Amino acid sequence: MGQRTGRRFVAAGALLLALGVTTLALGVTTLAGTPAQAAPPAPTTVTIEGDDLAEPLAVHADGNTELFAALLGQVDWLAGSGQTSSPEPADLGPKYLLVVLIDDEPTRAYELYPLAKGGPKAFRPAEQPDGSKSTAAWFYGRLTMSETLRAAGAPLPERPDSISGGIGGGERVIPEDALTPGEDLGRALGELRQALLLNGAVAVGITLGLAGIALLVRRRTR
Structure with missing residues (x-):
């Protein structure tokens, strides 16, 4: 037993x-x-509209790769609740509407003010072209905003002092690592x-x- x-x-x-x-x-x-989770589709085109532009400018990812990356870099970090209060309209200067497209479909839109008093500013509207909604917010823009838009064809005064390391290589007013959360x-x-x-x-x-x-x-x- x-x-x-x-x-x-x-x-x-x-x-x-x-x-x-x-x-x-x-x-x-x-x-x-x-x-691994499938990566979201990558942007393919960036368009720029402005009152001083006869027609919208378009930069494609498979065309001018460096310029496309520089333009996308002006807005791809604009998340969160914003960094600054609404500036006075008289202090903003010329406005450019930058639209990000994926396969010819507009997905995101941002207003850029490269000559704003106190430094470049960016505005994220609450309503986006893809139908999504977020909170309207203002941000300090990259110091390279003016030169990057000028390289794309915007009639802006030359400001080579704002470039370090080529197009898109300048610094932000606020460090990027303090603004962008880890995606993963x-x-x-x-x-x-x-x-x-x-x-x-x-x-x-x-x-x-x-x-x-x-x-x-x-x-x-x-």
Whole structure:
């Protein structure tokens, strides 16, 4: 009777240990094999409209790559609640409407004021071309805004002092790393939670297995 009971405990302990190891292996395989989330479609065109432009300017991603990246860099960080209050209209100077398109479909629009008093300003309207809505907000613009728009064809005075490292290589009034949140934060937290749950399940399985073996050893030593 005692030997039969002992065999049962050995079998139970081995089963629990096997379950724990299998769970760990499956979890590692799942985490390693989880496909990355599909990246959102990339912008393909940027257009610029202004009162001093006879017709809108268009810069394509597959055309002038450097200029396209520089123009997109003027607005692709404009998120959050804004950095400054609404300036006085008289202090803004000429306005340029920059629209970001994906496959010829307008998605985002921003107002740029490269000659604003106190430095370039940017405005994000609440209603966007793709139908989404956010809070209207004002931002300090990049110091390279004027030269970047001029390179695209806007009739703005030359300001080479605002460029360092070529088009788009200037500095922001406020450091970028203080404004842009990590894009992968949500995904990283999700993977961390999944790993913690997996480790918890494995720990429980191994603990139960060890408890069964300890009980068996105790019975045999009596």
